[in-house]
Amino acid sequence: MAVVLDGRETSAKVAEELKAQVEELKRKGVTPTLALILVGTDQYSARYVNMKAKRAEEIGVATQVHQLEQTNTEEVVKLIRKLNADPKVHGFMVQLPVPKELNELAIVEAIAPGKDVDGIGPTTFGKILMGEECHHPAGIVAIMELLRRYNIDPEGKHWVIAGYTNIIGKPMAALLMNMKVSVSLCRADDPKLPEIVRQGDVIVTELYRKHAINADMVKRGVVVIDNGNNYEGKKVFGDVDTEGVSQVASAITPVPGGVGPLLITMLLRNTVKAASH
Amino acid sequence: MAVVLDGRETSAKVAEELKAQVEELKRKGVTPTLALILVGTDQYSARYVNMKAKRAEEIGVATQVHQLEQTNTEEVVKLIRKLNADPKVHGFMVQLPVPKELNELAIVEAIAPGKDVDGIGPTTFGKILMGEECHHPAGIVAIMELLRRYNIDPEGKHWVIAGYTNIIGKPMAALLMNMKVSVSLCRADDPKLPEIVRQGDVIVTELYRKHAINADMVKRGVVVIDNGNNYEGKKVFGDVDTEGVSQVASAITPVPGGVGPLLITMLLRNTVKAASH
Numbered sequence: 095m096a097v098v099l100d101g102r103e104t105s106a107k108v109a110e111e112l113k114a115q116v117e118e119l120k121r122k123g124v125t126p127t128l129a130l131i132l133v134g135t136d137q138y139s140a141r142y143v144n145m146k147a148k149r150a151e152e153i154g155v156a157t158q159v160h161q162l163e164q165t166n167t168e169e170v171v172k173l174i175r176k177l178n179a180d181p182k183v184h185g186f187m188v189q190l191p192v193p194k195e196l197n198e199l200a201i202v203e204a205i206a207p208g209k210d211v212d213g214i215g216p217t218t219f220g221k222i223l224m225g226e227e228c229h230h231p232a233g234i235v236a237i238m239e240l241l242r243r244y245n246i247d248p249e250g251k252h253w254v255i256a257g258y259t260n261i262i263g264k265p266m267a268a269l270l271m272n273m274k275v276s277v278s279l280c281r282a283d284d285p286k287l288p289e290i291v292r293q294g295d296v297i298v299t300e301l302y303r304k305h306a307i308n309a310d311m312v313k314r315g316v317v318v319i320d321n322g323n324n325y326e327g328k329k330v331f332g333d334v335d336t337e338g339v340s341q342v343a344s345a346i347t348p349v350p351g352g353v354g355p356l357l358i359t360m361l362l363r364n365t366v367k368a369a370s371h
Numbered sequence: 372m373a374v375v376l377d378g379r380e381t382s383a384k385v386a387e388e389l390k391a392q393v394e395e396l397k398r399k400g401v402t403p404t405l406a407l408i409l410v411g412t413d414q415y416s417a418r419y420v421n422m423k424a425k426r427a428e429e430i431g432v433a434t435q436v437h438q439l440e441q442t443n444t445e446e447v448v449k450l451i452r453k454l455n456a457d458p459k460v461h462g463f464m465v466q467l468p469v470p471k472e473l474n475e476l477a478i479v480e481a482i483a484p485g486k487d488v489d490g491i492g493p494t495t496f497g498k499i500l501m502g503e504e505c506h507h508p509a510g511i512v513a514i515m516e517l518l519r520r521y522n523i524d525p526e527g528k529h530w531v532i533a534g535y536t537n538i539i540g541k542p543m544a545a546l547l548m549n550m551k552v553s554v555s556l557c558r559a560d561d562p563k564l565p566e567i568v569r570q571g572d573v574i575v576t577e578l579y580r581k582h583a584i585n586a587d588m589v590k591r592g593v594v595v596i597d598n599g600n601n602y603e604g605k606k607v608f609g610d611v612d613t614e615g616v617s618q619v620a621s622a623i624t625p626v627p628g629g630v631g632p633l634l635i636t637m638l639l640r641n642t643v644k645a646a647s648h
Contacts, residue, residue: 199498199501199503203484203494207493215497216484216493216494216497216498216500216501216503217480217493217494217497218497219496219497219498219500219501220492220493220494220495220496220497220498220500221476221493221496221497223493223496223497223500223541223542223545224476224493224496224537224541226476226493252563258548260501263548264500264501264545264548265500267544267548268500268541268545271535271540271541271544271556274558276555276556276557276558276561276563276567277554277555277556278553278554278555278556278567279548279553279554279555280553281551281553284553286529286553290553290555
């Protein structure tokens with residue numbers, strides 16, 4: 095039976111460590127501060143920003159919420175330049191996606207890489223690909239942290255990225271290109287997906303398709319990181335048939351309760367790191 | 372027998388097209404202008420910059436050579452900022468590598484993405500990964516151009532990147548992540564290299580190891596792009612045993628005479644493109 099890579103438990107542990115680090119920073123007169131930019135009026139984005147602010151507070155990270163309801167690209171970029179220059183703000187993020195009429199690339203490109211604690215800007219992406227130091231997107235830090243906590247060595251493995259977007263798969267692949275691993279990538283609609291997935295010692299899915307991967311498709315002993323978030327009513331399913339695959343995998347993330355609960359914590363960890371420099 | 376993907380012939384054709392485009396631009400009052408920054412006193416770098424200036428002249432692209440013999444990071448960055456702001460300069464490049472005592476990342480990061488015609492900055496790398504428009508490094512434009520001229524459809528294929536650095540393999544993989552392909556990557560020292568190389572419908576090598584890939588290691592009908600440059604005295608060898616692999620491949624780049632002769636031409640094409648905007 096596969097070890098369950100428990101994101102909730104790991105997140106709680108990291109949060110405890112962060113609290114201690116924040117206290118230490120505050121003793122030195124530094125209050126780690128995260129600015130959250132919310133563009134438009136999307137309810138889901140607003141809820142998510144509030145969750146982030148609440149979690150930040152629990153850890154002791156100060157937050158500023160900047161909501162721009164009716165706005166344009168220039169205004170958002172102007173706010174970003176202000177935050178780039180503000181020494182009290184250690185990091186900030188723009189809740190994506192922004193409304194369609196705005197130029198999202200111009201917005202994320204304006205974020206100073208040193209403050210891009212959500213790892214969403216093109217310069218950050220490029221630095222990851224080049225193997226240079228920078229903030230990594232929460233999703234990929236979460237994956238690496240889960241492996242570390244469960245003593246799974248990421249190196250010397252054949253990693254398979256099944257499905258990939260800017261959120262997880264692409265920056266994950268870029269990071270892996272700077273480690274001692276083999277990497278294969280297949281798109282969600284790739285006819286070679288089964289053949290490629292079977293080669294994986296570690297499989298990272300970002301397919302957004304319920305139970306697209308089952309026990310017959312994977313190698314015995316595989317480590318499975320499931321980033322699926324497939325809702326059926328209020329129930330959420332992963333990309334992987336967790337129950338079946340658990341019989342052959344050595345480790346697997348549950349959905350829910352895998353990578354998800356770590357995302358906000360990792361954003362906060364990036365912020366605390368930025369404040370420490 | 373494999374079709375030979377002739378870089379010299381392709382380069383000459385592209386150069387002819389560029390000449391016509393440059394004339395057209397000049398008629399409109401625009402002279403495409405490329406600035407070449409040479410840092411330090413390395414003889415090889417100086418020769419390469421001179422070759423670029425000479426080829427630019429042949430095509431009608433104006434050049435400026437900025438040589439900074441004794442310098443530091445701040446001075447180079449200052450020059451870059453001046454060129455970023457100079458409307459007469461459509462693109463510029465820094466001949467890499469710069470001397471070790473300089474901060475190469477800070478230098479390439481200072482280049483405005485719109486003028487990064489050599490595709491070496493982190494923002495450019497990030498945009499390629501994100502699938503956003505930008506100048507692509509000469510090596511990968513050269514590869515895509517060779518395929519196009521020889522009517523080889525890059526899509527629907529399993530691409531293998533055997534060996535990868537910032538010059539070819541990493542930006543190539545980033546580009547492929549935005550196309551309808553499967554991609555596998557293995558490092559030069561990857562024990563799985565033979566197993567992975569055998570899967571490739573298209574193989575791009577950047578191994579820097581003479582004849583590391585032979586006919587027994589590849590699939591029949593494979594397309595092989597050899598970026599090796601392995602010198603033995605004055606003779607240069609590719610990463611691929613060209614003669615042997617030609618018996619089973621459908622198309623192959625010779626070494627020398629494959630991707631190499633296209634590199635400067637593609638830098639100039641990026642410059643002309645920048646001048647057209």
